[in-house]
Amino acid sequence: MSTTATTHQVRVLAPAGDRHDEILTPQALDFIGRLDAAFTHRREDILKERRRRKDRLVSGTPLDFSIATSAVRADPDWRVAPPAPGLTDRRVEITGPPDRRMAVNALNSGAQVWMADFEDATAPTWDNVIGGQLNLLDAIERRIDFTTPEGKEYRLGGNPATIVVRPRGWHLLEEHLEIDGRPVPASLVDFGLYFFHCAQRQIDAGYGPYFYLPKLENAGEARLWNDIFVLAQELLGIPRGTVRATVLIETITAAFEMEEILHALREHSAGLNAGRWDYLFSLIKTFGHRTDFRLPDRAQVTMTAPFMRAYTELLVRTCHRRGAHAIGGMAAHVPAKDPEANAAALAKVRLDKEREAEDGFDGSWVAHPALVPVCREVFDGVLGDRPHQLDRTRDDVHVTAPDLLAVRRISAPPTPEGIRANVAVSLRYFDAWLRGHGAVALYGLMEDAATAEIARTQLWQWLRHRTIDRDDLLAVIREECAAFENEQPDALVTEARAVLERVALDRDLPAFFTPDAYTRHLVRRQEARA
Numbered sequence: 001m002s003t004t005a006t007t008h009q010v011r012v013l014a015p016a017g018d019r020h021d022e023i024l025t026p027q028a029l030d031f032i033g034r035l036d037a038a039f040t041h042r043r044e045d046i047l048k049e050r051r052r053r054k055d056r057l058v059s060g061t062p063l064d065f066s067i068a069t070s071a072v073r074a075d076p077d078w079r080v081a082p083p084a085p086g087l088t089d090r091r092v093e094i095t096g097p098p099d100r101r102m103a104v105n106a107l108n109s110g111a112q113v114w115m116a117d118f119e120d121a122t123a124p125t126w127d128n129v130i131g132g133q134l135n136l137l138d139a140i141e142r143r144i145d146f147t148t149p150e151g152k153e154y155r156l157g158g159n160p161a162t163i164v165v166r167p168r169g170w171h172l173l174e175e176h177l178e179i180d181g182r183p184v185p186a187s188l189v190d191f192g193l194y195f196f197h198c199a200q201r202q203i204d205a206g207y208g209p210y211f212y213l214p215k216l217e218n219a220g221e222a223r224l225w226n227d228i229f230v231l232a233q234e235l236l237g238i239p240r241g242t243v244r245a246t247v248l249i250e251t252i253t254a255a256f257e258m259e260e261i262l263h264a265l266r267e268h269s270a271g272l273n274a275g276r277w278d279y280l281f282s283l284i285k286t287f288g289h290r291t292d293f294r295l296p297d298r299a300q301v302t303m304t305a306p307f308m309r310a311y312t313e314l315l316v317r318t319c320h321r322r323g324a325h326a327i328g329g330m331a332a333h334v335p336a337k338d339p340e341a342n343a344a345a346l347a348k349v350r351l352d353k354e355r356e357a358e359d360g361f362d363g364s365w366v367a368h369p370a371l372v373p374v375c376r377e378v379f380d381g382v383l384g385d386r387p388h389q390l391d392r393t394r395d396d397v398h399v400t401a402p403d404l405l406a407v408r409r410i411s412a413p414p415t416p417e418g419i420r421a422n423v424a425v426s427l428r429y430f431d432a433w434l435r436g437h438g439a440v441a442l443y444g445l446m447e448d449a450a451t452a453e454i455a456r457t458q459l460w461q462w463l464r465h466r467t468i469d470r471d472d473l474l475a476v477i478r479e480e481c482a483a484f485e486n487e488q489p490d491a492l493v494t495e496a497r498a499v500l501e502r503v504a505l506d507r508d509l510p511a512f513f514t515p516d517a518y519t520r521h522l523v524r525r526q527e528a529r530a
Contacts, residue, residue, distance in 0.1 A: 009029070010033045010178070011178045014176040017130060020134075023134060031236075032188060035228060039224065040184075047170065053217070054286065057287070065256050069257070073259045078266065079323040080266045080322050081266065081267050085207050086113075089112050090327060090363035090388070091364075091375070091383060091388075092113075093112065095365055096439060097116075097117055098117070098118065098131075098165075103135045103136070104145070106369070108160065109161065110373070113162045113363075114161040115212055115365075116136055116164070116165050118168055120166075120448040121448045122438040123435070124438075136163065136198060137197055137201075140201045140202060140205065163207075164212055165190070166212035166213075167187045167211065167213075168189075168214075169186075171215065171515070172185075174189040191211065191228065191232075209244075211245045211246070213245050213248065214248050214250065216248070216254050218260075222247060222264035222265050246272065246327065248272075248275035249272050250276075250281075250450075251286075252279065253282075256404070259321075262322050262324055266322075271362075272326060272327070273328075274329045277332075281453040283295075284454070284457040296413070296418070297415055298454055298458065299418065299421075300418075304355075307405065307410075312329075312359060313394065313397045314404070316397070317360075317395075317397040317399075320393045325388060326360065329365060330367055331352060331353065331371050333345040333368070335368065345444060357383075358382065362383075362389055364379070367446035368446060414467060419459070419473065419476060421443075422455040422458055425442055426456050427496045428447075428491075429451075430452070431492045434495055452513065453513060456504040456513060457509065459473065459504040460509050481497055502516055
């Protein structure tokens with residue numbers, strides 16, 4: 001890759017793209033450099049601590065609520081900051097990558113919030129990363145209209161959703177930006193570019209810079225983000241406390257520190273979200289070595305499972321006790337052409353949202369604009385004219401550590417159909433990801449990195465405990481590769497298979513598939529340019 005822009009700290013290692021100079025200004029790169037200088041070592045410490053804690057759990061250390069932070073949980077008086085403008089009513093939130101078409105559709109969908117996702121729904125090609133920043137800038141400036149090659153026009157309506165940005169997690173690096181010969185943490189790139197260009201613009205529009213924080217494992221990681229917010233606001237002269245952040249509780253360890261996470265971010269907190277798919281992935285990744293944590297087919301692990309009920313009810317109770325919004329999980333169904341199949345899918349979505357609204361959630365996620373009316377109707381029925389139900393403190397909820405870890409109550413061996421489904425989804429998703437697409441409709445569901453992580457870690461777990469035979473699994477992979485090639489002759493089947501076998505069949509489970517796939521993508525791009 002060639003260097004196309006330089007500041008005294010940050011080098012851009014990528015060819016110049018259309019309008020990239022509007023985002024990669026010397027001032028913006030200098031801002032990222034300042035954030036990197038202040039926080040990159042703490043990020044490295046966080047990753048080391050993650051590995052140490054995982055080793056402790058594997059060696060038998062029990063997972064429980066911390067005695068050291070019991071005072072935070074016991075103190076009845078502290079509260080998070082009041083809801084910021086545009087975040088008071090969050091009954092429907094739509095999520096998706098910040099590509100131009102999705103941006104217009106999401107902002108016009110009728111949802112109260114659009115989560116522009118640089119993480120699980122975005123394959124982090126350089127064009128996607130910088131193009132996404134440009135689309136957010138254009139959306140805020142209300143100049144994001146476009147026309148498809150077929151002549152269909154997309155225009156921004158008069159009451160767009162509030163924008164909330166999800167940066168990539170701490171485990172990822174941005175290889176196209178370099179400081180002192182090393183890549184910059186991807187979290188700081190996504191946060192820093194958006195904050196530098198859009199924070200004041202959002203304030204001027206009557207809102208603010210709002211974020212979703214992914215993959216946090218403990219309150220210490222929340223404190224790091226809080227310190228980043230403080231410094232970023234100070235550097236740009238923005239009043240402290242203007243930033244708001246919602247934390248996704250999508251790791252099993254974070255479920256034991258919900259109150260501590262809210263406390264660490266309290267002046268910048270906008271609540272918690274039940275990131276259900278990554279939560280299941282984290283559970284397998286953390287306890288996959290134990291037979292009592294063996295999950296059945298993904299389709300059989302519903303939100304009515306006792307350990308999932310404990311997790312979501314604790315989240316609502318924790319949030320409302322501290323004056324924070326509780327946001328429910330993703331409805332991933334996409335519209336089907338068959339009317340009966342579509343009606344059945346919408347019925348499942350309705351039941352899921354009814355459970356969340358009745359449990360006390362203040363809103364929930366959908367992956368497709370067609371699901372917005374269903375979700376809104378359900379929450380309208382419970383909320384009425386109220387913007388939320390923070391008054392429902394759920395004092396009836398009492399969740400213990402065993403409740404959160406009671407996976408064995410639904411444990412079952414996989415079915416042949418479940419094994420094949422995981423292989424089929426993994427191959428097709430990895431192919432799409434390597435092509436630059438992070439959110440893909442497969443078999444009636446919107447799949448992203450989180451659901452792909454569940455699929456491949458389940459395969460690893462079933463192999464680990466000899467629930468499935470390795471040779472039998474390899475035979476299924478060969479069959480599904482052949483079917484995929486017939487279905488899509490130009491698919492990157494060989495590369496997708498290599499990713500799957502690396503992240504699902506190795507003896508040691510990789511923490512995430514994305515670093516391996518990202519490296520393969522970069523190599524592929526370099527070979528294409530050679």
